[in-house]
Amino acid sequence: MELAPGVRVAVTDRHGGVSAPPFGSRNLGGLVGDDPEAVRANRAGVAAELGVRAVVFMRQVHGAEIAYVSEPFGDDPPPVDGVFTTEPGLALASLGADCPAVLVADPHARLVGAAHSGRPGTAAGIATALVEAMAAKGAEPGRMVALIGPGACGRCYEVPAELREQVASRVPETWSDTSWGTPALDLRAGIEAQLRAAGLPEVRHDARCTIEAEELYSHRREQPGGRFAGLIWLT
Structure with missing residues (x-):
């Protein structure tokens, strides 16, 4: 779908690939135990389906490091959790199986970025770091839109009470309770708060819960399992 003029985003699901169970069938994660040839075929299929020239996949480590990219990393990507680019047709992928992708664009500056914002990354401010890195290259937060x-x-x-305290001490908006009354974290609320504080006027959501949505992979619901991707690119 179009996130902004000249900017497209997509979220894959678990269907339409070649991976065998328990990774069936469109697993895009290379570090979950799936057949590497199946992963390569799935990734190539996504690029072809989206009509992009290449897709950048990161080696996600739940940190807050950001890198500018103009080409894919290849078979040995560096340990980063955020990337951004000015290159048209180069899709940026954030893999997940419960951790939200943060997809950000300044359509005027022709800059797009993607980050993997799980619990450690959200606490470390990966979304804020991505906005700041893009701003250093000429983007303006007031023109940005995010998904x-x-x-x-x-x-x-659900998380232990001590962990909720720890994360919420850094990002208060993450404090939550499960529907059954136990301590929880709301990463989506925390990420939106970080983006708003960084100056973004428009934050959109694909609000599906991975634990509940069976068309998506969920690390909490099934192990071992695959990874889907949130992707963003310039047309």
Whole structure:
């Protein structure tokens, strides 16, 4: 779908690939135990379906490091959780199986970025770091628009009380309770708060909960399992 003029985004699901169970069938994650040839075929299929020249996949480590890219990393990507580019037709992928993707664009500056914002990354401010890195290259937060992808929702993402305290001490908006009354984290609310504080006027959502949406992979619901992707690119 179009996120902004000249900017497209997509969220894959688990269907339409070649991976065998328990990764069936469109697993895009290379570090979950799936057949590497199946993963390569799935990734190539996504690029062809989207009509992009290439897709950048990161080696996500739940950190807050950001890198500018003009080509894919290849078979040995560096440990980063955010990338951005000015290159048309180069799709940026954030893999997830409960961790939301953060897809950001300044359509005027022709800059797009993607980040993987799980619990550690949200606490570390990966979304803020992505906005700041893009701003250093000429983007303006007041012109940016973002999409937060599917993730474990604040009514399902149960955590120990001490962990909720720890994360909410950094990002208060993450404080939540499950639908059954136990401590939880709402990463989506925390990420939106970070983006708004960074100056973004427009934050959209693919609000599906990965734990509940069976068309998506969920690490909490099934192990072992695959990874889907949120992607953004310039047309």
